[in-house]
Amino acid sequence: MPQLPDMNLLPALDALLRAGSVAGAAAEMRISPSAMSRTLARLRRVVGDDLLVPSGRGLVLTPRAHELRPRVEAALASAVAALRPPPPLELATLSREFTIRTNDGVAVIFGPALTARVLRDAPGVRLRILPEGDENPADLRDFIDLDVGQMGDLPHDIRTEPLGAYGYAAVVRADGPYAHERLTPERFAALPHITVTRRGRVRSVVDERLAALGLTRDVLATAPTYTAACFFALRSDALALVPRLFALEAARAMPLAVLDIPLDLPASRFTQAWHIRVDADPAQRWLRGVLTQIVAGLDRDDPAPPPGPDSGGMTSGP
Structure with missing residues (x-):
């Protein structure tokens, strides 16, 4: 990668090309005219052009300076934009x-x-x-x-x-035989269950909690998604065990009833x-x-x- 020039010269070059004079550029940059003259000399060496030359009592831009002016303005604007925080999100x-x-x-x-x-x-x-x-x-x-x-x-x-x-809840079809029951652990274990698993696993923390009470359950079917489990429940008298927030959302769109699971399950x-x-x-x-x-x-x-x-x-x- 070639060595970069002193990028601090870019604002001074922009000021000189816009002002067309050393004094005007110095005032804009808030430095002395002699300091700006030394900067102009450095710029002439870097750019390989005189940039500003005498004309009567003032200075005029060389053809190269006219060519550089829009490019310098664009480069300076891009550099300033790159170093600013992002604008507010619209x-x-x-x-x-x-x-x-x-x-x-x-x-x-x-x-x-x-x-x-x-x-x-x-x-x-x-x-x-x-x-x-x-x-x-x-x-x-x-x-x-x-x-x-x-x-x-x-x-x-x-x-x-x-x-x-x-937490979890059970959903059943709203017109089913136990849609309005308050489940006990015994009743919960006695009903057929639909569980959700990607890998077909039947046992879970539910079985551990039931075993602690001396109970077991019958898993009628496993489903790959909670949505599928709800559709299974709509056509059977089985409980589908799903996240409670999911159950509430599903019951707004499907004829399902949401029942509490009578076990102390972890969230x-x-x-x-x-x-x-x-x-x-x-x-x-x-x-x-x-x-x-x-x-x-x-x-x-x-x-x-x-x-x-x-x-x-x-x-x-x-």
Whole structure:
């Protein structure tokens, strides 16, 4: 890389080309005319042109100076802009695409409010919500803007912020035989269950709590997503065990009843994670703040049960 010239000469060159005189440039730069004369001499050596030459009682720009003037103005403006803090975020004109990775339960919990907020406040923003899978947290370095869910060990360059915690509930079809029951542990264990797991695992913390009471349950089916579990429940007399906040949202759209699970189950915590490259990005900070506000509002509407130890991945329900 070639050695850069003294960039402190750029403002002086700009002032000289605009003022067309040493005295005028000196006044603008708040230095003495003799100091500006020495600067002009340095500029002549660097540029390889006289820049300003005598003409009568004053000075005139050389052809090279006329050629340089718009380029110097543009270069100085770019340098100043590069060294300034980012301008205030204008949501109304923001054009951005955000990729968020989460599972269907969390997407249903915050997705409706998030899309409504984006449409209202930042209509140029587009959301791309991807499903969880066998993902790598390092994806945040490249193409994932936010990971939302339960986080394990993360690389040193990933930032996190707790969003909240949620408990679980059971959903049943609203016209089913026990849609309005207050479940006891015995009744809960006796009914067929639908659980959610990506890997087909049947046992969970629910079975541990039931075993402590001398009870066992029958898992009729496992479902790959919470949404699928709700559809299973709509066509059977089985309980689908899903996050409580998800259950409340699903019951607004489907003929489902939400029942309390009569066990002391731990709450599941969820977090948002992002790479340090976007830590200070105004648009990304806005997105994270919106998610925090949305989840805080949900917690006020339906507080989660007292937090306990994590019950496993968010895609493995009770």
